[in-house]
Amino acid sequence: MSSQTYTLMNYLIQCVEAVLIVVGNSLTLIAVKKTKSLNRIPTNVFIVSLATSDGIIGLLIPILISVKLLDSDQIWIGTTCLLHGPYFSMFSISLLTLLAIAIDRYHAVVNPLVYRQRMTLRKARIITVVIWIMMFGIITGSTCYFGIYNNVIQLKTRVLGLLFPKLLMTILKQLLILSPVLGNVVIYIIIYKNLKSKNKVGPSGNNHECCQNTSSKATKSYVRMMVLVLAYLITACIPYYIIDGIVKQKNSNSPSWLVYLLDVSIILFYSNSFMNPVIYSWKNRHFREAYKTIMICEQSFGGTREIRRISTRIDTSV
Numbered sequence: 001m002s003s004q005t006y007t008l009m010n011y012l013i014q015c016v017e018a019v020l021i022v023v024g025n026s027l028t029l030i031a032v033k034k035t036k037s038l039n040r041i042p043t044n045v046f047i048v049s050l051a052t053s054d055g056i057i058g059l060l061i062p063i064l065i066s067v068k069l070l071d072s073d074q075i076w077i078g079t080t081c082l083l084h085g086p087y088f089s090m091f092s093i094s095l096l097t098l099l100a101i102a103i104d105r106y107h108a109v110v111n112p113l114v115y116r117q118r119m120t121l122r123k124a125r126i127i128t129v130v131i132w133i134m135m136f137g138i139i140t141g142s143t144c145y146f147g148i149y150n151n152v153i154q155l156k157t158r159v160l161g162l163l164f165p166k167l168l169m170t171i172l173k174q175l176l177i178l179s180p181v182l183g184n185v186v187i188y189i190i191i192y193k194n195l196k197s198k199n200k201v202g203p204s205g206n207n208h209e210c211c212q213n214t215s216s217k218a219t220k221s222y223v224r225m226m227v228l229v230l231a232y233l234i235t236a237c238i239p240y241y242i243i244d245g246i247v248k249q250k251n252s253n254s255p256s257w258l259v260y261l262l263d264v265s266i267i268l269f270y271s272n273s274f275m276n277p278v279i280y281s282w283k284n285r286h287f288r289e290a291y292k293t294i295m296i297c298e299q300s301f302g303g304t305r306e307i308r309r310i311s312t313r314i315d316t317s318v
Contacts (some may be wrong), residue, residue, distance in 0.1 A: 010263050011065045017270045021058025024277035025051040031290035038290060043108075043222060045124035046101045047280075049131070053090040053097065054273040060087045061270065085140035092135045094273075095180040098233065100127055101226055102187040108219050109191050177241055184230050191223055225283040229276055236272035240265040 028051040032038045064083055104124075107115045243262045247254045280287040 010267075011069065013267055014065055014270060015062050017267065017274060018058045018061035020274040021061070021270070022055055024274045025055035025058065027291055027294060028277045028280060028287070029055070030294055031287060034294065035286075035290045038286060040121070042119045042121050042124040043101065043104055045121060045128055046097050046104065049128045050094055050097045050101075050276065053093040054276060057087065057090045057094075057270075057273050060090070086136070089136045089139040092139050092176070093132055095177065095233075096131050096135055097128070098226070098230060099180045099183050099187075100131065102184045102191075102230075105219070105223050105226060106187050106191055109194050109223065112219070177237065181230075181234060181237070185234075188223070188227050188230065195220060195223070221284060225279060228279050228283055232275050232279065233272055236268050236275075240269040 029048060032044050032048050032051075038044055060083060064087065067083065104119065107119065240262075243258065243265045247258060247262050277287075277291075281291050282288075
């Protein structure tokens with residue numbers, strides 16, 4: 001296989017992934033929008049944010065691939081702010097949103113009664129807006145600054161190389177990515193220990209405890225779902241950032257097998273954005289029923305009534 005054929009096949013796979021990302025996350029957005037009980041749960045505000053950022057990543061992937069195929073420095077400079085900044089911003093928003101979900105689940109498990117009183121849809125939306133404004137501003141702004149300053153003014157080796165050594169920038173980049181992931185891991189370990197200690201106590205048998213147990217089951221379901229999302233995120237992202245860091249340090253001295261391994265890790269990295277809806281449908285019956293209903297509604301009449309009927313069965317106590 002020639003190198004050109006290999007490159008085209010690699011980019012074709014990435015474009016297929018982009019389609020899956022857009023379709024899967026659009027399905028999640030429609031499910032939460034059209035199913036009343038789903039859009040009344042504060043946690044699902046973060047799910048919508050996660051699906052939106054992943055969906056935008058899917059839309060940007062084919063454009064980024066086109067820029068790579070053109071292989072023009074002038075085009076790259078022009079698209080630094082328009083494409084690369086938003087792309088890295090969306091991924092950073094996804095990571096921080098996952099951290100927000102972990103913190104939300106922590107409070108739901110540790111203080112369930114207080115959580116229901118304090119965590120509202122309005123607060124969840126405010127947190128989401130803050131995450132988007134903060135990460136989009138920081139990541140896009142820094143990407144534009146370093147991209148334009150580095151490529152147009154041509155002072156990388158003379159100034160930026162002294163102020164921001166390549167190894168230091170690589171380490172800072174990895175820490176920026178790993179910090180939210182490690183934060184998620186720590187929080188879910190605490191949640192697991194808390195749930196384990198509650199299971200040892202056992203139910204008391206009265207109605208109040210029965211309601212608490214029902215709510216606890218719903219909370220555990222969301223926790224399991226998000227732990228699986230986090231586990232796949234780690235599986236998909238860690239290999240890419242390790243291999244990408246090695247390749248960038250070696251520059252043109254990287255062996256061909258390492259470059260091929262980097263391409264595989266990029267495909268795995270992109271898959272994280274379309275696997276989330278798959279995990280939702282697998283681990284949460286409410287999302288699964290909503291997905292099925294949406295697809296039925298697209299093919300037959302009376303779908304709105306069916307969505308309302310199914311939505312009434314969803315436990316809003318999560």
